[in-house]
Amino acid sequence: MMNKSMLVALALMGCGDATNAPEGFVPHSSQIAWSQTYERGYVTDADNGSLTMVDPATAEAVEILVGTEPAAVTRYEDLVAVTLRVDGVVHIYRETPSGLELVLVVTVGAEPEGIVFSPDGQFLYVAVAQEGKVVKIDVATGEIVATFQVGGEPRWVAIHPDGGMLYVGSVVGDEIVTIDLLNGEVLTPTPLPPATHTPPQRFDTATFEPTGGEPVPLEPRVTGSPTFDPDGHFVAIPALYIDKTTPAGGAEPEPRSNGYAMSGGDSELGRFNPVVIVAPVRTDGQPDFSRAERMLVDGAVAAEQGVSTLGVDHGNPAMMQPEGDIFVDTGDGGRFADVPLFEGRGYVNAVVFEPEGRFVFASMEGVGAVSAVPVRAIRDFAFEDQEEGSILTTIQAVVNTGLGSRSLALDGQGNLLTWAWLDRAVTRASVADFEQAVDERVSEQHMVDPTFYAAERFELPQSELPSQVLEGRRLFFSANDATMSSVGSGVSCATCHVDGRTDGSTFTFDHGVRQVPSLAGPVDQTAPITWSNDVDSVATEVHLTSQNRMGGDGITAVQAAQVAAFINSTRDVILPIQPTDAVERGREVFFRDDVGCGSCHFGDRYTDNGFHAMVGEASVNTPGLVGVAATAPYLHDGSAADLAELIDIAENVGMGKTNHLSAQEKSDLEAFLRSL
Numbered sequence: 001m002m003n004k005s006m007l008v009a010l011a012l013m014g015c016g017d018a019t020n021a022p023e024g025f026v027p028h029s030s031q032i033a034w035s036q037t038y039e040r041g042y043v044t045d046a047d048n049g050s051l052t053m054v055d056p057a058t059a060e061a062v063e064i065l066v067g068t069e070p071a072a073v074t075r076y077e078d079l080v081a082v083t084l085r086v087d088g089v090v091h092i093y094r095e096t097p098s099g100l101e102l103v104l105v106v107t108v109g110a111e112p113e114g115i116v117f118s119p120d121g122q123f124l125y126v127a128v129a130q131e132g133k134v135v136k137i138d139v140a141t142g143e144i145v146a147t148f149q150v151g152g153e154p155r156w157v158a159i160h161p162d163g164g165m166l167y168v169g170s171v172v173g174d175e176i177v178t179i180d181l182l183n184g185e186v187l188t189p190t191p192l193p194p195a196t197h198t199p200p201q202r203f204d205t206a207t208f209e210p211t212g213g214e215p216v217p218l219e220p221r222v223t224g225s226p227t228f229d230p231d232g233h234f235v236a237i238p239a240l241y242i243d244k245t246t247p248a249g250g251a252e253p254e255p256r257s258n259g260y261a262m263s264g265g266d267s268e269l270g271r272f273n274p275v276v277i278v279a280p281v282r283t284d285g286q287p288d289f290s291r292a293e294r295m296l297v298d299g300a301v302a303a304e305q306g307v308s309t310l311g312v313d314h315g316n317p318a319m320m321q322p323e324g325d326i327f328v329d330t331g332d333g334g335r336f337a338d339v340p341l342f343e344g345r346g347y348v349n350a351v352v353f354e355p356e357g358r359f360v361f362a363s364m365e366g367v368g369a370v371s372a373v374p375v376r377a378i379r380d381f382a383f384e385d386q387e388e389g390s391i392l393t394t395i396q397a398v399v400n401t402g403l404g405s406r407s408l409a410l411d412g413q414g415n416l417l418t419w420a421w422l423d424r425a426v427t428r429a430s431v432a433d434f435e436q437a438v439d440e441r442v443s444e445q446h447m448v449d450p451t452f453y454a455a456e457r458f459e460l461p462q463s464e465l466p467s468q469v470l471e472g473r474r475l476f477f478s479a480n481d482a483t484m485s486s487v488g489s490g491v492s493c494a495t496c497h498v499d500g501r502t503d504g505s506t507f508t509f510d511h512g513v514r515q516v517p518s519l520a521g522p523v524d525q526t527a528p529i530t531w532s533n534d535v536d537s538v539a540t541e542v543h544l545t546s547q548n549r550m551g552g553d554g555i556t557a558v559q560a561a562q563v564a565a566f567i568n569s570t571r572d573v574i575l576p577i578q579p580t581d582a583v584e585r586g587r588e589v590f591f592r593d594d595v596g597c598g599s600c601h602f603g604d605r606y607t608d609n610g611f612h613a614m615v616g617e618a619s620v621n622t623p624g625l626v627g628v629a630a631t632a633p634y635l636h637d638g639s640a641a642d643l644a645e646l647i648d649i650a651e652n653v654g655m656g657k658t659n660h661l662s663a664q665e666k667s668d669l670e671a672f673l674r675s676l
Contacts, residue, residue: 021119021161021230024412026074028158028227029114029127030350031407032419032426033075035095041409041426042080043419044070047463051082053099054426054458056411061426061460064100066091074124076117079103079139081124083112086574090115090126090137104142108135110576114157114169114225118181125166127154130630131576134168134179148186150177153630156225161232165285169222169237172504172632176226176237178286192220192239192277193289195391197269199246216245218273218391221503229353234278234375235287236360238348240495241273241294241391247508248549268296268393272490274348275391276362278375294391297348297362297371345490346479352408352416354431359438361408361416366479366492368403370418371396372434397437401427402457403474422474424463428456465569472566475559476500483559486551493545493563500570502631506638515638517623518631521572524564525605526624531636532617538564573627578675586672589665597656597669601625606676614654629674643670 021027024036031044041054050063051070068086075081078095089107093100110130117124123145124137134154136146152170154177159166166179175189195218224238248271279292346366353360359372373396404422411417411428418427463470475484479492496503502518514531529535535544542560546552591598600608606625614620620636634640640649647666650658658666 020163021232022077025076025117025119025161026409027116027119027161028225029072029074029116029156030225030409031072031421032409032417033073033080034409034411034417035075035080036412037078038095038097039411039413041411041417042073042075042082043407043421043426043460044073044082045421045424045460046070046085047424047465048461051080051093051100052460054460056428056456056458059458061458062099063461071111071113072115074115074117076121079117079121081115081117083108083115083126085111085113085129086571088112088574090124092124092139092142104139106137106142106144108137108144109133110574113155116157116159116166118159119161119163125157125159127157127168129153129155129171130574134166146184148179148184150179150186152177156222158226158228158235160281160285161228161230167226167235167287169224169226171222171498172502173222174220176222176287180285187286190287190289192222192237193279193292193294194218195220195241195273195275195294197241197243197273197391199243199271216243218242218269219244219505220275221505223274223347224349224351227351227353228281229357230355231357233281234353234357235281236351236353236375237277237279237287238351238362239275239277239294240347241269241275242505243271244505244507246271247510268298269391270345270489272345272347272495273391274298274345274362274364274490276348276351276360276373278360293375295360295373295375296391296393297364297373298345298393298396345488346492347490347495349406350408352410354434355410359434361434363401363405363408363418364479365404365406365420365422366477366490366494368401368405368420368423368480369398370401370405370408370416370429371398372438374438395438397434399427399429399434401429403478422477424460426458426460428458466565468562468565469569470566471559472562472564475563476566482553483555484546484550484552486553489551491550493542493550500567501573504632504638506633513637515633515636518573518627519567520570520627520630521605521624522568524568526607527609528611528621530621532611532620534611534619538567542567573630575627575629575674575676578671582668582671583675585665586668586670586675589661589669590672595656595658595661595669597650600655612654625673625676628676643673647673 033042043052045052046069049065049068051066053062066082067084071083071085073082080093082091088109089105092104094103108126109128112126112128114127122139124139126135132151134148134150135144138145150168152173154168154170156169164182166181168177175191177189178187180187196215197218198215218241220239220241223240226235226237228235274297275294276297277292277294279287279289282288346364348362349365350363351360360375361370361372363370374394401418402420402423402425404420405418406421407419409417414431415428416431476493478484479490485491496505496516497519500519502516506513506515524538529538529541535541539560542563546555589595600622607622611619611621632642634646640646647658647669650656
């Protein structure tokens, strides 16, 4: 418990001012919200277009139909607000004993996502992903009173408890954008703190020379909403630190430890490293990343549904095997053995501070687990500078919550709730159990008897999606299914193809640098698949990528078809409406014979379904252009940062002839591409 002198000490360290937020205020965007008034939760169910109300007292889950693809939900006193991605609106409801009453509908733009109330409840802040902006809504009138252009693809927002600063995270960003709400100013983005890693040595498949053994940078990416501790002194940010430099294998099989999902080296780090960044908040409201801690999120996860792994020593290699004589406490005095355990590593989707500030709870949807990460900076009330570029490993406690553990909430009664969207369940676990497990392990400093607790579980109504799509989606998002990726690698299809799209990354392969393509829309219609190989279908590519690049083993043709069914079921990105006149002029430029774009890009998906010699490559597949505005960077190697640059260099890399176009024609052509 923080006493007064401790709070003063923290303030002197450069933390934020006193907060204006009421008790129970949630400062970050989420897909689950808890009502202290009625002791019930709300979760966004995109499958069924509902905001589902979960009552733990009765174990009932009631669907409230709200619109297409509800994305995030937040609440303040008796108000509940939800974003609808496809509809481009925000719904504001008032809570009643029986449910929700619609109060306002506010149109905000293309694909709204993260949403949060101001600490006084007067305003809503909404991240509009495909328009690169955050809007400020007056709750009383529904009027948009301010718009902040932040760039990127903003999905997450968090507001400091004193109401003075808004933090924005983008799915394609390695930085945090802050908005000074007092002055209405978007400040210079703050890059996430750097990290490095020394990968293991491997043999280059072309030269057979050893590579690796030298430190390489780990590039960070925001993977969920930032949040603040209750006093506003610290900010926690979920992130993924990725080795994009060490060459990964191509389509041919290679030793799994050397492949795309390699791990090991000079620490517990690997190619993909889920991290919680905890940094003090300066008096000006900015994050102080110079004193940030970067903590690896890791742990052992039981394969049994509804069984948690509190107290397990995930550092014991024997316990990472998918079999073994592991005794399990079922919670009712019974015990059973042979529960399979898997190393729990996957990107972090959400973070929440424990009420006393001793832990950060971190959810990992691809693993189906939540980890309690002790925060040394808060626990000891002092910062010791980390070695530059290092990522800390800490003693943690892990609870198995079900696949798709994407969002977290505290219920005010000492419990942590998790929305496991792929398993369609809300689980509830005691915060005290987490604390006890971590304290035991800290005091013992060695392996303690593994203790497992069955979390309470509240099932949601069945998804309306086809079963084949659902099964394929589970495989796509799973980071601990050995058929899809090597155990402990922490990688899934969704790690790079965020929500079935792209995170904008480029990776070094043995055959060159390749950009992560977006998988939005019916990808099979753009076959051949990938950038340069003549792969005939998505199912074929699923097999190649999972078994060779991701280190999976034993995927069946049925499973590959299921993953392909999910990918082909995803919708195209909804883009902002472009000015009609500019689009029509750009269309004429695009199809002009002297420009030639339309000679390869035509039809419903704007592709000839062929491949051509260009950009120094013997054969490059013609990508479809539907939704191209949301797929930056461009070209197979990601060398064109945006569409304007792509148009400028098109002729030089063997595409259309654009060097002779005027500035206006190029601008019109860009408008047309943005409209597709």
